[in-house]
Amino acid sequence: MSRRRGEELESAIRSAVLRLLAERGPGGVTMESVAAEARTSKPVLYRRWPDRTSLLRDSLLGVATAAIPHDDTGSYREDMLAVLRGWAALFTGPHAAVIRAAAAAAVNDAELTATFRDDVIGWRKQEMAALLHRGIARGDVRADVPVDIARELGQSVLWHRLLITGDEITDELIVALVDDVLVPFVAPRPDRYYEL
Template sequence: MPVLSDPDVRPSRGGRPRDPSRDGVIRAAILRLLGEVGYGALTMDAVASEAGVGKATIYRRWRTKEELVVDTVAELNSVQAELRDTGSIQGDLRALLGAMVGMVNSPAGAATQALLSSMQHQPALAQAFREGPMAVWRSAFDQVWERGEQRGEIDPGLSGSLIAEAIGAPLVQRWLVNGQPVDEAFADAVVDQVALPLLRANGAKL
């Protein structure tokens, strides 16, 4: 386990130019540590040790712990939510909720759980979460609704509605509130027992 005792602030970045190839390695280390020790115990020294880089490499990128975590959170989930068009709203929803299951059970999911209690005391972190992961998944759902409209499966106006929020809510509640396993079988059940009945009740042609 990395040592978790080091000052979290440095006055300047300075030094050699930043090497972008190390960003992914460092962000992966941050996620692992957040899942293990949480935001409060995270230090810049621990990140450097976990990533296998020198502390100067960390400080050339981020001056403070908050800056480091905010930047990492802003990038969360961007890959998981990139989904292909399956040809139907039912297929798109299965793919999207399946991608959410993958995120929930990844280091990014563990890091998200660890960060939730800190967000109320860290406005910049809460903002990064809203504008990063939440915006990514909201955009992914909007793409599903837009494709459904173009195919004539649903009427316009579903994006941002209570119905749209209700479709993703069971998965989020099971993950963050109930603490029960979130798997593909549960995601499929949400599609079959929540999403499709709700959409059909509101005029969807499925």
């Protein structure tokens, strides 16, 4: 068997982390267990990641950044359709169990909570704020939009379905969220107050 290097090895390691996280929770993700699962050695892991927290963070962030588009489509509506479809694919695809396990386990694991909130969710907050500011600059998002609310509205429905209700996440839901909730919420509106 040929020795794996570079991308192939890192992909095998990240896949091992995600499998262990889904099957055993964060406590099951140790450098020893990942090395065994990925069929490599602990020194190989330590050359790339200083500790298990860094390895977890890198693996979870890799899933999110690969799944959620962050390119500028030129329109707030199209940006949001792309983003929410990315979340939907993540939440209904092969990594759904990993995301559920990470979110559930984070409640009792301070390291995983920090990794999930600061890195995975933190990255998305920055990306969503940038998306909204692009819309403001274009004029399809109102300048006074509450960014901290607008950036979470659509995603919060999907997270709720993934973690709480188990209700289906469909493309019809995505389109309805964007057209009936998000676009009206951020759209420029005529002044409501007029000087006499």
